[in-house]
Amino acid sequence: MSSGNGDQGGARTLTPQREAILQVIRESENHMTASEIFEAARRVLPSISYATVYNSLKYLKEAGLVHEISFGNGASRYDRETERHDHAICTSCGKLADFDLTVTKELVRAAVRKTRFKPESLHLTLRGLCPDCRE
Amino acid sequence: MSSGNGDQGGARTLTPQREAILQVIRESENHMTASEIFEAARRVLPSISYATVYNSLKYLKEAGLVHEISFGNGASRYDRETERHDHAICTSCGKLADFDLTVTKELVRAAVRKTRFKPESLHLTLRGLCPDCRE
DNA sequence: ACCCTAATTTAGAATTATTCTAATTCCAGG
DNA sequence: CCTGGAATTAGAATAATTCTAAATTAGGGT
Numbered sequence: 001m002s003s004g005n006g007d008q009g010g011a012r013t014l015t016p017q018r019e020a021i022l023q024v025i026r027e028s029e030n031h032m033t034a035s036e037i038f039e040a041a042r043r044v045l046p047s048i049s050y051a052t053v054y055n056s057l058k059y060l061k062e063a064g065l066v067h068e069i070s071f072g073n074g075a076s077r078y079d080r081e082t083e084r085h086d087h088a089i090c091t092s093c094g095k096l097a098d099f100d101l102t103v104t105k106e107l108v109r110a111a112v113r114k115t116r117f118k119p120e121s122l123h124l125t126l127r128g129l130c131p132d133c134r135e
Numbered sequence: 136m137s138s139g140n141g142d143q144g145g146a147r148t149l150t151p152q153r154e155a156i157l158q159v160i161r162e163s164e165n166h167m168t169a170s171e172i173f174e175a176a177r178r179v180l181p182s183i184s185y186a187t188v189y190n191s192l193k194y195l196k197e198a199g200l201v202h203e204i205s206f207g208n209g210a211s212r213y214d215r216e217t218e219r220h221d222h223a224i225c226t227s228c229g230k231l232a233d234f235d236l237t238v239t240k241e242l243v244r245a246a247v248r249k250t251r252f253k254p255e256s257l258h259l260t261l262r263g264l265c266p267d268c269r270e
Numbered sequence: 271a272c273c274c275t276a277a278t279t280t281a282g283a284a285t286t287a288t289t290c291t292a293a294t295t296c297c298a299g300g
Numbered sequence: 301c302c303t304g305g306a307a308t309t310a311g312a313a314t315a316a317t318t319c320t321a322a323a324t325t326a327g328g329g330t
Contacts, residue, residue: 015306015307015308017307017308018307033287034287034288035286035287047308047309048308048309049308049309049310049311050288050309050310050311051288051289051290051308051309051310051311052307052308052309054287054288054289055307055308056307068207069207070205070206070207071205072203072204072205072211074286074287074317075286075287075288076207076287076288086246088246088250088252090252091255097250097252099246099249099250100249101242101245101246101249107236107259108261110236111221111223111234111236111259111261112261112263114234114235114236115223115232115234115261115263115265116265116266117223117225117232117261117263117264117265117266117269118263118264118269119261119262119263120226120262120263120264121261121262121263122259122260122261122262123259123260123262124242124246124257124258124259124260125257125258125259125260126243126246126247126250126252126254126256126257127254127255127256127257127258128247128250128252128253128254128255128256129252129253129255130250130251130252131251131252134252134253148277150277150278150279150325152278152279168316169316169317170315170316182279182280183279183280184279184280184281184282185280185281185282185317186279186280186281186282186317186318186319187278187279187280189316189317189318190278190279209288209315209316210315210316210317211316211317
């Protein structure tokens with residue numbers, strides 16, 4: 001809650017638990033839920049707790065190392081924050097896919113003009129039928 | 136149950152409950168959670184149940200009458216599906232704002248090319264600091 | 271009219287998802 | 301060593317959502 005956190009007295013960094021969770025997310029092929037992450041992390045750190053998973057995810061999010069996405073159904077999912085990218089979600093089977101479009105500066109500028117937000121990132125979400133469902 | 140209701144029955148229709156929920160969403164200024172919708176709907180249909188809210192929201196979503204959005208924190212939110220529009224979310228206070236950019240056909244085409252999805256809609260999400268938080 | 275059937279609503283239980291609490295551990299500095 | 305703060309843990313508590321089973325509704329046939 002305190003603002004302006006300093007680095008006094010041995011500031012905590014990437015603890016083993018946080019590192020394990022980050023590792024799990026980075027090694028995963030797909031977007032994992034917190035409970036999937038918990039199961040995977042527990043295989044390398046058997047004593048890890050659920051709360052630590054959520055705490056660590058929060059920490060890693062704030063550190064910009066992972067990214068949280070959620071799309072209505074079920075639990076939030078997490079992916080490695082490689083770089084800005086976009087998501088496509090199948091309205092039939094719920095499958096999620098990543099893709100990447102170069103978001104033009106003009107697009108960001110236009111969004112900022114409409115919202116007066118100080119921009120951090122702009123993401124696209126494509127809703128539609130995935131290749132498997134489009135038949 | 137209430138007596139003397141309309142002409143609903145054994146086929147997929149806009150039942151009084153669904154209509155009430157749609158009304159609530161359409162009359163609301165902001166994006167409501169399911170529990171807020173439940174509270175509001177109950178004021179006009181006191182016997183309505185939580186399950187019906189969720190069932191109706193699902194129905195209305197599939198009918199394209201309402202739209203569900205969720206952004207990691209807390210519950211899903213619902214807004215009237217007026218027309219395609221975009222969302223801005225404040226990374227500091229969580230505030231959600233609507234805006235609208237003309238999504239160019241080229242952008243959709245490019246997204247389709249990358250994902251091979253059959254497109255239904257393309258939404259933009261701007262993350263950043265809202266006017267109140269940007270100081 | 272009267273029964274049959276299918277869709278829907280209802281109440282509440284059950285299941286998930288996430289956050290909170292309190293006790294404990296770990297580590298760096300004095 | 302001792303102390304204090306951050307992190308972890310287990311499990312309880314809360315919140316969000318889905319499920320179940322019984323009751324209700326009305327349309328369509330007979």
